[in-house]
Amino acid sequence: MYAYDELDRTLINERVSEFRDQVKRRLSGELTEDEFKILRLQNGVYLQLHAYMFRVAIPYGTLSSKQMRRFAHVARRYDRDYGHFTTRQNIQFNWIKLSELPDALADLAEVGIHAMQTSGNNMRNVTSDQWAGVAPGEIEDPRIWSELIRQHTTLHPEFSFLPRKFKIAITASEHDRAAIKIHDIGLRLHKNADGETGFEVLVGGGLGRTPFIAKTIKPFVPGRDILSYIEAILRVYNQYGRRDNIYKARIKILVHELGIEKFSKEVDEEWRLMGDVGLTLDHTAIEEVRSRFSYPAYEKLPHMPDELKQAAHDPLFERWRKNSVFPHKVQGYSIVVLSLKPVGGPPGDASADQMDAIADLADRYSFGEIRVGHEQNLALPHVAKRDLPALFKTLDRLGLATPNVNLVTDIIACPGLDYCSLANARSIPIAQELTRRFANHDTASLIGRLHINISGCINACGHHHVGHIGILGVEKNGEEFYQITIGGRADENAQMGTLIGPAVPYAEVADVIEDIVEAYLALRDRPEELFVDAVKRLGVEPFKERVYATR
Amino acid sequence: MTSPLEQKKIKITGPSMVTANRTWDGAVVYRTGQKGWSTELRDAAIVRTSDDARALLAEGVADDVGAIGAYIAPVELKEGGKIGPGNLREQIRSEGVTIDISVPA
Numbered sequence: 001m002y003a004y005d006e007l008d009r010t011l012i013n014e015r016v017s018e019f020r021d022q023v024k025r026r027l028s029g030e031l032t033e034d035e036f037k038i039l040r041l042q043n044g045v046y047l048q049l050h051a052y053m054f055r056v057a058i059p060y061g062t063l064s065s066k067q068m069r070r071f072a073h074v075a076r077r078y079d080r081d082y083g084h085f086t087t088r089q090n091i092q093f094n095w096i097k098l099s100e101l102p103d104a105l106a107d108l109a110e111v112g113i114h115a116m117q118t119s120g121n122n123m124r125n126v127t128s129d130q131w132a133g134v135a136p137g138e139i140e141d142p143r144i145w146s147e148l149i150r151q152h153t154t155l156h157p158e159f160s161f162l163p164r165k166f167k168i169a170i171t172a173s174e175h176d177r178a179a180i181k182i183h184d185i186g187l188r189l190h191k192n193a194d195g196e197t198g199f200e201v202l203v204g205g206g207l208g209r210t211p212f213i214a215k216t217i218k219p220f221v222p223g224r225d226i227l228s229y230i231e232a233i234l235r236v237y238n239q240y241g242r243r244d245n246i247y248k249a250r251i252k253i254l255v256h257e258l259g260i261e262k263f264s265k266e267v268d269e270e271w272r273l274m275g276d277v278g279l280t281l282d283h284t285a286i287e288e289v290r291s292r293f294s295y296p297a298y299e300k301l302p303h304m305p306d307e308l309k310q311a312a313h314d315p316l317f318e319r320w321r322k323n324s325v326f327p328h329k330v331q332g333y334s335i336v337v338l339s340l341k342p343v344g345g346p347p348g349d350a351s352a353d354q355m356d357a358i359a360d361l362a363d364r365y366s367f368g369e370i371r372v373g374h375e376q377n378l379a380l381p382h383v384a385k386r387d388l389p390a391l392f393k394t395l396d397r398l399g400l401a402t403p404n405v406n407l408v409t410d411i412i413a414c415p416g417l418d419y420c421s422l423a424n425a426r427s428i429p430i431a432q433e434l435t436r437r438f439a440n441h442d443t444a445s446l447i448g449r450l451h452i453n454i455s456g457c458i459n460a461c462g463h464h465h466v467g468h469i470g471i472l473g474v475e476k477n478g479e480e481f482y483q484i485t486i487g488g489r490a491d492e493n494a495q496m497g498t499l500i501g502p503a504v505p506y507a508e509v510a511d512v513i514e515d516i517v518e519a520y521l522a523l524r525d526r527p528e529e530l531f532v533d534a535v536k537r538l539g540v541e542p543f544k545e546r547v548y549a550t551r
Numbered sequence: 552m553t554s555p556l557e558q559k560k561i562k563i564t565g566p567s568m569v570t571a572n573r574t575w576d577g578a579v580v581y582r583t584g585q586k587g588w589s590t591e592l593r594d595a596a597i598v599r600t601s602d603d604a605r606a607l608l609a610e611g612v613a614d615d616v617g618a619i620g621a622y623i624a625p626v627e628l629k630e631g632g633k634i635g636p637g638n639l640r641e642q643i644r645s646e647g648v649t650i651d652i653s654v655p656a
Binding site for chain 1: 572574575576577578579615616619620638639640643644647648649650652
């Protein structure tokens with residue numbers, strides 16, 4: 001966990017007072033909605049279909065049990081007893097009243113949580129690998145760097161009125177769990193030939209109506225220079241990024257139009273001209289931030305404790321363990337993923353009672369720490385293997401042990417037309433129906449790793465472009481239709497999926513997905529060939545044929 | 552269900568109303584014939600021409616303290632004068648989400 005210092009606490013508290021005054025002036029009519037909108041957006045407050053939606057940041061996906069309990073409190077006191085974990089390490093409350101928002105914000109500030117820059121045209125929550133600091137083989141904890149960037153960019157005047165929103169993600173592992181290639185800036189921590197730690201910097205990734213995979217702009221930027229290099233990128237973006245057309249304002253469009261070589265030259269020139277602007281991170285500055293991250297006092301534990309050997313006779317436990325428990329860098333410990341994708345449930349939602357229970361479990365089994373991943377699941381990052389059987393029993397009772405992590409029912413979905421004012425079609429009911437169709441665990445296991453992503457509109461909050469199967473809701477003559485893409489992926493080999501054909505009506509989506517999955521099972525060359533690899537080998541034609549032959 | 556946020560020209564082709572979200576709590580509200588807002592769709596003022604729709608919208612937009620994000624939306628007039636939502640978006644705003652929002656506890 002990272003411990004905020006006095007400066008952070010003062011900043012957050014002052015922000016609450018400021019927002020309280022802004023809300024008061026808005027409700028009295030002193031501020032018009034036009035004047036207030038930018039202020040509320042800078043505090044994570046959107047207007048959605050039924051109510052205001054409040055988006056709260058979970059920096060680099062790390063939460064304490066105390067903070068999770070406070071989310072439960074906000075859900076109960078100010079909302080409707082639940083919250084929604086998003087694809088960018090935020091939580092959203094869907095039914096919050098503007099008049100009560102300052103109180104909710106103040107309650108969150110008491111535990112070091114805020115909503116700054118969770119919306120608006122500024123630098124958004126810096127995200128990272130949800131297994132940071134515990135994943136085996138990691139170069140180093142990427143959250144140190146996420147925090148350094150967070151500190152530098154929070155309320156930075158030059159980054160507060162960008163042409164459009166700006167998102168950064170960082171990974172330090174070979175396997176990219178942070179989806180860095182679909183971010184405005186993606187940072188991959190690695191070491192150069194001299195053993196120095198630095199970043200491969202990628203730029204111009206993003207989804208939405210014009211999707212692009214990020215391109216490498218520099219293969220290695222030393223860690224000490226990362227702030228100045230990011231600043232150089234943002235200065236070029238601020239100077240040349242389009243402000244006349246919201247659909248062409250993201251940095252991905254600028255990178256695409258200039259070309260990565262020219263964009264790279266512009267950034268290098270800006271970087272050179274900037275010279276020493278006091279942004280070089282010296283060892284002390286880095287270590288100061290590093291020292292504020294606390295790590296558990298792990299015990300020396302056996303790789304295979306007796307409790308685990310005994311529990312191996314329980315098939316339900318074993319099924320869950322094989323699916324939801326992952327290796328930890330410390331012997332005797334595991335990372336446990338808590339699926340927020342129960343059969344028939346809205347992906348990413350957790351009730352206040354569940355949040356409280358997860359906080360209790362974190363205290364008991366995970367040194368009080370919880371992680372939030374972009375897949376809309378949670379994780380307990382430091383669970384002793386001897387505790388896995390007891391943890392499973394409680395999670396199962398809470399509806400948090402669905403053994404579907406990375407399987408066909410581990411669906412990423414945006415809120416869609418049930419909540420979102422931008423949506424054209426519903427996402428959640430599609431996800432719910434698919435989880436029912438594939439509820440049989442044996443079937444889901446037979447299918448293997450398969451990521452379905454659903455977005456209710458072209459803005460792509462459900463990351464449909466990079467789903468192994470992507471589902472995009474569109475509107476045709478007042479009716480909900482869905483375009484299906486296959487072959488996308490969000491990891492280190494990120495790529496966009498390919499459209500298989502004409503959009504299908506709402507009622508047929510689940511049937512179409514079943515057809516695609518059946519085609520895959522028939523066509524894969526061996527059980528280990530993943531869906532996404534089969535699509536790569538075969539192309540979309542066999543799947544297209546299967547889907548449209550009878551439609 | 553094209554988002555009304557993309558509504559640029561005002562041209563209605565059937566009975567319509569003006570809807571918005573109440574400022575203090577964000578609740579869905581409908582512009583009434585008495586220059587106020589109601590949370591009940593049945594209280595909505597119905598307009599049938601583009602000029603009337605424009606006028607009703609202007610009236611709603613002017614009440615910035617009462618409600619925000621006002622726009623024109625279609626309604627369905629049923630037997631006995633009952634007013635129903637004119638599309639799925641308005642159905643969801645009027646009747647709530649189409650899913651069971653209770654999360655297993």
